[in-house]
Amino acid sequence: ENDCSELLKINTVVEKEEMVASNDGTARRTGSMPDPAVLSFMTARVKNQPHNTAFSVYEEGFWRSMSYAEIRHRSNVLSSWLIEQSLQHGSRVAVLSESKPEWGIAFFTIVRAGGIVLPLDRTLTIEELEPIIQDAQPSAILASATYLETAEILCKRVHGIEHIIVMEDESLPGRYQSYRELKPSAGVIDVRERQWDELAVLTYTSGTTGTPKGVMTSFQNLGFEVDTLMKIINVRQGETTVSILPLSHLLELVGGFLCALYSGSTIAYINSLFPQDILRAMKDQSATRMVAVPLFFNMVKKQIDRRIQKSSKVKRLVFWFLFHVCAPICPIGIRRIMFRTIHQEFGGHVRYFMSGAAPLNLATEIFFERIGLPIYQGYGLTETSPVASINTEDHHSRGTVGKPLPDTEVRIAEDGEVLVRGKHVTQGYYKLDDLTAQAIDADGWFHTGDLGSFDSAGYLTINGRKKNLIVLGSGKKVQPEEVEQPLEASPLFKEVCVLGLTSLDELRQGQEEVGCVVVPSDEALGLHPDPKLMARAMEDEVHRRCEVLAAYKQPSCVIVHSEELPTTTTKKIKRAKVRALVNELRRENHDT
Numbered sequence: 304e305n306d307c308s309e310l311l312k313i314n315t316v317v318e319k320e321e322m323v324a325s326n327d328g329t330a331r332r333t334g335s336m337p338d339p340a341v342l343s344f345m346t347a348r349v350k351n352q353p354h355n356t357a358f359s360v361y362e363e364g365f366w367r368s369m370s371y372a373e374i375r376h377r378s379n380v381l382s383s384w385l386i387e388q389s390l391q392h393g394s395r396v397a398v399l400s401e402s403k404p405e406w407g408i409a410f411f412t413i414v415r416a417g418g419i420v421l422p423l424d425r426t427l428t429i430e431e432l433e434p435i436i437q438d439a440q441p442s443a444i445l446a447s448a449t450y451l452e453t454a455e456i457l458c459k460r461v462h463g464i465e466h467i468i469v470m471e472d473e474s475l476p477g478r479y480q481s482y483r484e485l486k487p488s489a490g491v492i493d494v495r496e497r498q499w500d501e502l503a504v505l506t507y508t509s510g511t512t513g514t515p516k517g518v519m520t521s522f523q524n525l526g527f528e529v530d531t532l533m534k535i536i537n538v539r540q541g542e543t544t545v546s547i548l549p550l551s552h553l554l555e556l557v558g559g560f561l562c563a564l565y566s567g568s569t570i571a572y573i574n575s576l577f578p579q580d581i582l583r584a585m586k587d588q589s590a591t592r593m594v595a596v597p598l599f600f601n602m603v604k605k606q607i608d609r610r611i612q613k614s615s616k617v618k619r620l621v622f623w624f625l626f627h628v629c630a631p632i633c634p635i636g637i638r639r640i641m642f643r644t645i646h647q648e649f650g651g652h653v654r655y656f657m658s659g660a661a662p663l664n665l666a667t668e669i670f671f672e673r674i675g676l677p678i679y680q681g682y683g684l685t686e687t688s689p690v691a692s693i694n695t696e697d698h699h700s701r702g703t704v705g706k707p708l709p710d711t712e713v714r715i716a717e718d719g720e721v722l723v724r725g726k727h728v729t730q731g732y733y734k735l736d737d738l739t740a741q742a743i744d745a746d747g748w749f750h751t752g753d754l755g756s757f758d759s760a761g762y763l764t765i766n767g768r769k770k771n772l773i774v775l776g777s778g779k780k781v782q783p784e785e786v787e788q789p790l791e792a793s794p795l796f797k798e799v800c801v802l803g804l805t806s807l808d809e810l811r812q813g814q815e816e817v818g819c820v821v822v823p824s825d826e827a828l829g830l831h832p833d834p835k836l837m838a839r840a841m842e843d844e845v846h847r848r849c850e851v852l853a854a855y856k857q858p859s860c861v862i863v864h865s866e867e868l869p870t871t872t873t874k875k876i877k878r879a880k881v882r883a884l885v886n887e888l889r890r891e892n893h894d895t
Contacts, residue, residue, distance in 0.1 A: 323425065325746035355541075358404035360572040361584055371402040373852055378411035381468075382494075383487040385416040385443070388466065392417035392495060395439045395505060399423045399454055400447035402550045405470035405482070409445040410550075412482075417495035418442075420504045424872050425449075429456050435507045435515055436461045437732070445470050451479070466881040477606060486784045499523040505733055508685050517733030520553065520868060524688040527726040529561050530709050535680075535695050537654075540567035542591040547573060547599065549872050553689040554659050561593040567839040578602050581887055594657045598665050598874045600678060607645060630673035638675035645674050655679055655696065659689070660873035662765065662784065664791065667704050672701070680704050682765055686742065686749055692763045703762035713763060714748075720769050721755040722748040754782070771878060773803035773815055779855045781817055783878075786856055789848045790819070795830075795841065798822040799867050800876045804860055807889060819845055819858035820881055838863045862888065 313587045353372035360367050361476045390396070396407045396418040413420045421439050423432060436457050443466035446454040451469060458464045467479050474481040497503075504520040535827075548555035563570045568591075573584040578599070585593070611622055625641050639646055646653070654672065656678045663680045681693035682704030691713060694705035707713040711725035727747045731739030743749050754766040767782035774780055783801040790799045804818035821841050822832075831837040842861045849857040862885055869880040 316560075321389035332806055339552070342593075348534040351794065352540075355567070356569045357564060358407055358570050358572070359572075359588060360403040361587075362403075364522070366571075366587065367404070374404070374408055374411065378415055379662065380486055381408065381412040381482050381492070383492040384485040385412065385418070385466075386492050386495070387487045387489065388416060390416050390442060393419060393502070394443075395421045395422040395441040397423050397436070397439070397444040398440040398446075398551075399425060399444055399450045400470055401425060401449060401574045402546055402548075403574075404572075405447065406550050406562075407570075408482070409470055410556075410560075412445070413495050414497070414503065417497070419502050422504065422506060422556065424507075424549065426549075426872055428653070429453055429460075431515075433460055434455060435517075438547070439505060440516060442466070443468060445482070447477070449472065451475070461547065465835045466507050469743065478874065493508065499526065500730075502730065504553070504556070506551070506685050516735060518553075518685045519730040519733055520685075520688050521730055524727050525557065525561065527710075528557050528688045528690060529565050531727075532558070532562055532690065532693075533565055533673065534709065535693070535697075536562070536657075537696055538562060538566040538592065541567075542568040543567055543588045543652075544568060545571050545572055545573060545581065545588060545590040545593045547576065547581055547593065547595060552660070552872055553685050554873070555594060556682075557689060558657060559661070575824050578606055582648055582650075585653065589650055589652045591654050592656065593653070594659070596660045596873050597658055597663045597667065598661070600656070600658065600671065601664060604667050604670050626673055635675050635677070638673065640728075643673040646676070649676065657681065657693075661875050678781060682753075682763060684751060685849070686729040687723055687753075689724075691723045691725075691751075692725070694762075700758070700760065702763040703758070703764045705763065706761050707763065712748075715755060715757065716750075719754040719756070719766070721751045721753045721763070721765070723751060752762045771802070773817055775815055775817070775855060781856050786849065786852060786858065786865045788821070788844060789851055790821070793844055793848055795827040795844050796821045797825055797827075798867055798876070800878065800881050801858065802878050802882055802884060802885075804882070804889070815859045816860060817856065818860040818885065820862045820868065820885055821845065821863055822864050822866070886890050 328755060354370050354715070356368045357371045357374050358369045361780060376548050396413045398420065400409070410420055421441050423435065432453070435794070440463050442463065444454045444458065444464060444599040445468045448469060448471050451467070454467050458467055468482050468485065469475060469479045470482050471489050472481060472483060474484055501522055502519050503522045503525055506516055506518045506520060506836050507515040513661060544559055546555060546559045550556055550560060560570065571584060571588040571590065573581055575581065581599070611619060629641060631637050633641070653676055656676065658678050658680045659682070663678060668678055668680065677699070679696070679699065680703070681690050683689040683691040685839070690708060691711060692705045692707045693704065694700065698706055708725070708727070711723065711727065714722050715862060716722055724747045728743065728747070731743060752769050753770050757768060758764065767784040772780055773781050776838060785801050786801040800820045802818055803815040806814050806816045823837060823841060827837065827840070831840050841863045845861045846859055870876045
């Protein structure tokens with residue numbers, strides 16, 4: 304009954320005009336209240352479609368939804384409470400939660416209260432989160448019940464955290480109050496004005512090497528990204544985006560969150576990485592688009608491939624003919640009809656996918672393109688807020704990461720490094736002026752550390768990481784990604800990581816050699832239950848697959864690892880951690 308009356312109040316507030324209390328205690332109408340840059344689109348959406356669903360999340364077997372009006376109301380109330388609690392303009396406020404509607408409320412609450420959003424990667428351990436909290440010094444942590452214990456431990460270890468707020472509907476007796484119960488005594492307080500050059504989000508990159516560093520993203524960075532992407536990507540009002548990436552990652556925060564809300568569409572959250580769960584969510588919500596990492600597309604492709612192989616001979620021949628003969632010459636509309644059975648598995652409404660954070664396998668890209676579900680691959684880093692280039696419906700080239708965004712400059716340095724300049728480039732690294740000066744030169748060019756090249760049509764291709772380059776004793780240089788490409792196609796490998804290892808050979812002591820770490824797939828484990836035979840089979844498969852490469856690029860050291868390799872949130876392999884793991888194993892074996 305209380306919930307119903309509160310929702311009625313929310314709708315009344317939107318349909319009429321809300322009376323608010325100013326900082327001096329006087330009341331005035333919200334109609335003249337200025338909104339900050341990032342929240343301005345919310346005002347328009349609430350006015351135009353207050354009752355439309357903004358968020359849905361799959362919890363305990365059913366979908367829970369939240370309207371645009373409710374988001375605005377709850378963020379207004381909570382932000383007013385924080386201001387009343389003396390939250391200072393520019394204070395960092397951490398968000399530690401799985402992806403769900405309350406994450407979005409937390410985001411808008413912090414921005415409206417004048418704070419800086421500090422999104423925390425929920426997959427990190429307490430030991431990994433602690434240095435981030437020590438560095439950022441947040442005034443409060445907004446946490447879901449799932450991660451409340453982690454927030455409590457961090458609060459005990461790091462001084463200065465004044466509030467822990469539970470982003471759940473109900474309070475936890477004797478511990479912390481629900482955000483819904485925290486209401487300002489003076490009513491809703493005016494929004495705090497924000498400037499375009501103000502810091503909006505502080506994202507600590509987990510990275511593949513080194514200590515995490517805080518990337519400073521301004522309102523201008525976010526505004527430029529959203530406005531620019533909306534001009535070149537067709538996101539329609541009323542559609543549904545399924546969200547599977549963590550909101551602590553800037554790719555999802557911008558591409559799957561801000562852009563979706565800006566367009567007036569619905570975001571459906573499914574906190575699972577199992578393809579069957581994601582496909583079910585896409586069906587339930589009639590999803591039209593999704594932002595994902597290549598791992599997801601590879602998993603789905605393998606699942607479809609296995610089912611085709613198990614079908615009758617006639618069905619396999621029909622699929623082969625449609626896929627290899629008809630699809631390459633048919634328009635996308637015809638391809639959607641030819642492969643409508645597969646489309647139905649995605650709900651039948653998906654128009655396209657967007658991929659980022661890691662290189663997309665060319666075979667996977669071609670597969671989805673031919674069945675009428677194009678994947679538009681993009682490129683960028685947290686430091687570029689995050690998109691720098693992208694393929695679109697109108698401009699698309701296989702195997703590339705598309706063309707630079709409008710009003711964005713991208714060039715290739717003499718050593719092959721990709722340099723980016725534009726309004727979306729970060730202000731720098733938090734409290735690390737020296738590192739900022741190294742990354743962004745005096746002319747404003749951000750040095751990405753990636754190697755790339757442009758084709759004659761202006762499409763950008765990423766050829767690997769500059770810092771991952773392996774330099775052999777002969778002076779020859781090897782790019783790990785180039786060696787990984789033929790290995791990733793093997794059904795015997797679950798994971799592959801190629802990296803430079805210090806040679807243990809006395810004649811080449813101190814020199815680098817090409818090393819390869821492989822994790823056997825379930826298929827390989829079934830074929831070779833004996834560990835020694837397994838190791839031999841893995842080495843043979845590596846050497847066989849790498850015969851297409853020059854001899855100096857072929858791995859001279861193959862290590863079989865039984866456990867999953869350490870990865871970032873977006874499933875990039877952490878090469879530094881793999882190298883440390885391998886060196887330790889090699890030392891132990893060498894000593895014995």
